[in-house]
Amino acid sequence: MDEFQEILQDFLVESFELIEQLDQDLVELENTPEDLELLNRIFRVAHTVKGASSFLNFDILTRLTHHMEDVLNRARKGELILTPDIMDVVLTSIDMMKAMLHFIRDNGTDQGSDDIEEIVVKLDAITSGGGSSSDAPAPEPEPEPEPVEEEEVDYSDMSENEIEDEIERLLQMRQDEDKARRASKIAAGESVPDAPEIVDEPKKEEPAPAKEEPAPAPEPTPAPTPEPKPTPVAEKKPAPSAKKEVAKAPAKPAASVEQTIRVDVRRLDHLMNLIGELVLGKNRLIKINDDVEERYEGEEFLEELNQVVSIVSLVTTDLQIAVMKTRMLPIGKVFNKFPRMIRDLSRELGKKIELEIGGEETELDKSIVEEIGDPLVHIIRNSCDHGVEPIADRVAKGKSETGTIGLKAYNEGNHIVIEITDDGKGLDADTLKDIAISKNVITEKEADNMGDKEAFTLIFRPGFSTAKTVTNVSGRGVGMDVVKTNIEKLNGIIDIDSEIDAYTKIKLKIPLTLAIIQALLVGVQEEYYAIPLASVLETVRISTDEVYTVENRSVMRLRDEVLPLVHLADIFEVDRVFDGGEHTYVVVLGLAESKIGVIVDTLVGQEEIVIKSMGEYLKGMEGVAGATIRGDGGVTLIVDVAALMQMAKSLKAKPAIAQIDAASKKKEKPSDYHVMIVDDSKTDRSIMKNALKPLGVTLVEAGDGVEALNILKSGEHHFDAMLVDIEMPRMDGYSLAGEIKKYNKYKNLPLIAVTSRTTKADRMRGVEVGMVEYITKPYSPEYLMNVVKRNINLTMEA
Amino acid sequence: MSDKMKNIIDKQQQQQDEPDITNLDDVMQLVGFVVGDEEYTVPILTIQEIIKPIEFTRVPQTPDYVLGVFNLRGSVIPLIDLRMKFGLPAAKQTDEARYIVMKSGDEVAGFVIDRLTEAIRLKKSDIDPAPDTASGEKSIIEGVGKQADRILTILKVDTLLDRDF
Numbered sequence: 001m002d003e004f005q006e007i008l009q010d011f012l013v014e015s016f017e018l019i020e021q022l023d024q025d026l027v028e029l030e031n032t033p034e035d036l037e038l039l040n041r042i043f044r045v046a047h048t049v050k051g052a053s054s055f056l057n058f059d060i061l062t063r064l065t066h067h068m069e070d071v072l073n074r075a076r077k078g079e080l081i082l083t084p085d086i087m088d089v090v091l092t093s094i095d096m097m098k099a100m101l102h103f104i105r106d107n108g109t110d111q112g113s114d115d116i117e118e119i120v121v122k123l124d125a126i127t128s129g130g131g132s133s134s135d136a137p138a139p140e141p142e143p144e145p146e147p148v149e150e151e152e153v154d155y156s157d158m159s160e161n162e163i164e165d166e167i168e169r170l171l172q173m174r175q176d177e178d179k180a181r182r183a184s185k186i187a188a189g190e191s192v193p194d195a196p197e198i199v200d201e202p203k204k205e206e207p208a209p210a211k212e213e214p215a216p217a218p219e220p221t222p223a224p225t226p227e228p229k230p231t232p233v234a235e236k237k238p239a240p241s242a243k244k245e246v247a248k249a250p251a252k253p254a255a256s257v258e259q260t261i262r263v264d265v266r267r268l269d270h271l272m273n274l275i276g277e278l279v280l281g282k283n284r285l286i287k288i289n290d291d292v293e294e295r296y297e298g299e300e301f302l303e304e305l306n307q308v309v310s311i312v313s314l315v316t317t318d319l320q321i322a323v324m325k326t327r328m329l330p331i332g333k334v335f336n337k338f339p340r341m342i343r344d345l346s347r348e349l350g351k352k353i354e355l356e357i358g359g360e361e362t363e364l365d366k367s368i369v370e371e372i373g374d375p376l377v378h379i380i381r382n383s384c385d386h387g388v389e390p391i392a393d394r395v396a397k398g399k400s401e402t403g404t405i406g407l408k409a410y411n412e413g414n415h416i417v418i419e420i421t422d423d424g425k426g427l428d429a430d431t432l433k434d435i436a437i438s439k440n441v442i443t444e445k446e447a448d449n450m451g452d453k454e455a456f457t458l459i460f461r462p463g464f465s466t467a468k469t470v471t472n473v474s475g476r477g478v479g480m481d482v483v484k485t486n487i488e489k490l491n492g493i494i495d496i497d498s499e500i501d502a503y504t505k506i507k508l509k510i511p512l513t514l515a516i517i518q519a520l521l522v523g524v525q526e527e528y529y530a531i532p533l534a535s536v537l538e539t540v541r542i543s544t545d546e547v548y549t550v551e552n553r554s555v556m557r558l559r560d561e562v563l564p565l566v567h568l569a570d571i572f573e574v575d576r577v578f579d580g581g582e583h584t585y586v587v588v589l590g591l592a593e594s595k596i597g598v599i600v601d602t603l604v605g606q607e608e609i610v611i612k613s614m615g616e617y618l619k620g621m622e623g624v625a626g627a628t629i630r631g632d633g634g635v636t637l638i639v640d641v642a643a644l645m646q647m648a649k650s651l652k653a654k655p656a657i658a659q660i661d662a663a664s665k666k667k668e669k670p671s672d673y674h675v676m677i678v679d680d681s682k683t684d685r686s687i688m689k690n691a692l693k694p695l696g697v698t699l700v701e702a703g704d705g706v707e708a709l710n711i712l713k714s715g716e717h718h719f720d721a722m723l724v725d726i727e728m729p730r731m732d733g734y735s736l737a738g739e740i741k742k743y744n745k746y747k748n749l750p751l752i753a754v755t756s757r758t759t760k761a762d763r764m765r766g767v768e769v770g771m772v773e774y775i776t777k778p779y780s781p782e783y784l785m786n787v788v789k790r791n792i793n794l795t796m797e798a
Numbered sequence: 799m800s801d802k803m804k805n806i807i808d809k810q811q812q813q814q815d816e817p818d819i820t821n822l823d824d825v826m827q828l829v830g831f832v833v834g835d836e837e838y839t840v841p842i843l844t845i846q847e848i849i850k851p852i853e854f855t856r857v858p859q860t861p862d863y864v865l866g867v868f869n870l871r872g873s874v875i876p877l878i879d880l881r882m883k884f885g886l887p888a889a890k891q892t893d894e895a896r897y898i899v900m901k902s903g904d905e906v907a908g909f910v911i912d913r914l915t916e917a918i919r920l921k922k923s924d925i926d927p928a929p930d931t932a933s934g935e936k937s938i939i940e941g942v943g944k945q946a947d948r949i950l951t952i953l954k955v956d957t958l959l960d961r962d963f
Contacts, residue, residue: 572859612873613874614867615907616904618857622859624857624858626874629872635855
């Protein structure tokens with residue numbers, strides 16, 4: 001049974017691969033019905049599937065493919081001209097074949113799949129209709145499947161002997177049939193494989209189709225045909241690229257076909273995960289290397305360490321690229337299905353549409369290839385339906401009757417760009433706005449503030465449709481929303497451009513891979529976050545005056561656009577203890593069709609990150625896509641740009657700087673006033689304490705800047721003034737003052753320098769960092785007391 | 799050999815010799831720890847490891863008791879403060895504080911506790927189910943263990959690891 005399963009798997013994989021190419025070939029065939037090579041290729045697919053499915057006892061599938069084969073066979077012998085109507089039937093039957101293969105994949109049998117009678121009759125009609133003039137093998141197929149099905153019915157009631165007899169009988173019949181068929185084929189001028197023992201010697205079935213290849217020998221171009229077939233026999237499954245190569249250059253000898261090997265995707269995924277860990281290790285190594293460099297500057301071993309680190313980091317990067325490449329597939333795999341779609345659509349819509357495909361060899365990650373199909377289908381359907389005008393309109397506008405839809409892929413940095421253009425009626429920004437207002441998608445005020453480009457993006461809003469009637473093809477207002485969601489999932493960006501009556505161009509910019517990503521690290525207060533670089537359009541430094549508030553939301557003007565702004569601290573509930581100052585950084589994020597500016601406090605840099613899940617417990621936290629481990633071993637959260645944009649919408653603008661009124665408590669007695677004394681010398685602290693004792697204020701001591709800062713941060717006391725020594729270990733007075741002034745709520749805390757440094761430069765520096773008074777040692781107790789008293793506005797007596 | 803060492807070995811020997819606890823099937827091993835003023839225990843098999851406090855990263859939009867996530871040898875693991883989870887006031891971490899990393903199935907999380915006490919072997923017959931008032935689906939108490947002079951609360955790790963926000 002296992003062996004059967006294995007064979008079945010191989011059969012399915014091979015069949016799906018074959019039919020992928022089939023669609024495109026068929027559409028091409030319609031344009032060039034005389035192309036014999038194409039016909040042969042298509043015929044072979046039907047034949048291969050038939051052969052394998054009869055071996056695997058998929059009777060219904062065998063029957064269907066057999067009839068298809070008949071039609072195609074007649075066509076390639078020139079007995080039948082493939083009109084669009086016949087093509088429709090053939091295409092339908094191929095769709096049915098696909099459906100059946102899917103059914104087999106899901107259920108392991110073809111019993112109970114769709115009814116094929118109708119299509120078989122149609123196929124037969126074509127075979128016999130076109131073939132009435134010649135000796136058609138048409139009547140032949142009919143009896144074949146019937147007895148097989150009959151057999152199935154009686155099966156269970158039979159005794160063993162009866163079964164033996166039955167098998168014998170069936171075998172005989174099959175052989176007779178085959179003989180008859182062969183005879184008829186010979187009569188039809190075709191060479192025939194001698195493989196009648198389908199049941200007896202199944203293994204022979206595989207090479208059989210190969211032998212049949214010389215079949216078209218009577219035709220004038222026999223040379224290319226034998227090549228493609230031996231490939232599947234020798235390797236069983238050539239990669240699509242290899243196959244394409246054969247298809248493009250059929251005259252090449254088979255030996256030069258690329259060597260490929262089929263690998264389970266899970267193994268590649270695992271490999272990718274391991275590389276991810278390695279990248280994190282590399283980041284860590286680089287960070288440690290930097291630290292070591294700083295500490296042991298000039299030491300000899302540093303040179304060696306440096307070398308090792310750079311080699312490791314170089315190799316890791318190469319390895320990462322190499323593994324990424326193994327997961328890459330040409331986007332042609334997705335593009336292939338569109339010629340057929342365009343053909344069907346143009347027939348359905350009564351328009352003439354041509355599809356121009358470019359850059360189908362551009363490669364991108366398998367997981368992305370799988371996701372990109374749906375959005376493209378929707379965009380192209382949209383272009384056909386809304387973009388390209390009906391023939392009459394086009395003629396009236398002086399355009400050519402045939403509309404063109406371009407589908408192009410190319411690389412741009414770490415992204416792949418897919419461009420879909422149509423030369424149709426274009427988008428009208430004003431009309432779009434009107435419709436959006438009438439459908440309550442936006443308000444009139446919003447519409448007024450919208451530029452043309454923003455208006456174009458309205459088509460991606462759910463519930464929005466420009467079509468006046470809902471057609472089979474589009475108009476439900478769902479399709480483009482799907483595009484948006486899927487592209488968002490891939491961290492992609494949509495750019496849309498259009499000119500009325502000229503063109504509409506939709507650009508999808510998608511990162512090459514999802515596993516290891518480049519990220520921009522930003523700081524908010526004391527926290528760090530990673531933003532996928534794929535979503536970062538640019539970073540700008542603006543002054544706080546440039547932030548405006550419109551309808552309760554912060555916005556800024558970026559060139560000719562109005563950009564909504566949101567503070568990352570508000571999104572992530574970070575307490576704003578630091579003051580950002582007059583300038584602030586804005587990271588402009590773009591995702592799918594929307595843009596937003598995110599205010600951050602610092603830009604840290606760019607780093608390669610690997611998305612790690614935070615486990616079930618913290619899964620799906622809003623605004624967080626996951627976490628990564630940084631070079632220093634710490635965990636940094638990765639911003640989920642799509643969610644962030646969503647959250648930003650519901651966020652009301654807050655004043656950029658929230659005032660924290662900490663020391664508003666009423667002071668009734670001198671001991672309600674708190675003064676901190678920061679000095680590394682215990683003696684000096686005692687002198688100050690004694691000097692201030694008469695005031696009766698509460699005194700807190702700290703031995704150096706770090707300790708003072710910690711006391712301040714702990715928030716146990718609200719200080720009214722600080723006496724700061726300048727010369728201190730760990731953190732000196734100047735740095736301490738600088739740190740303190742970073743905090744909003746300590747903006748107005750009087751800092752009094754008490755020092756023996758007396759030069760003018762020292763005083764100047766003191767003023768620069770925000771010291772209000774400068775007391776030089778030695779001083780008289782009264783003087784100190786008065787200075788303090790003045791600065792804390794103490795009026796009462798102890 | 800120091801007396802202390804000898805003592806420990808004697809104690810271990812004694813434990814092994816105790817006849818009624820030799821059958822492993824009947825014995826439950828628990829790890830005891832203190833949160834606030836109370837001592838709790840969890841089955842030793844639910845503990846992946848116990849580590850000293852390390853740096854963690856806050857995760858927004860979570861309840862107070864979810865402190866954030868930390869890096870445990872390349873895995874990102876949530877950190878939960880049991881004090882706050884139990885509704886006790888926050889207090890400064892002492893040197894004795896530890897992260898207990900517990901797992902149940904695929905779920906792993908670290909829990910901050912005030913201090914560890916000891917590993918306890920308890921006969922299964924000495925464990926009663928949680929009192930009615932504290933039982934039910936959402937209860938975090940798995941059972942109550944009886945020892946000569948005291949009662950031990952055994953926490954249900956499954957419930958602790960359940961996300962309840």
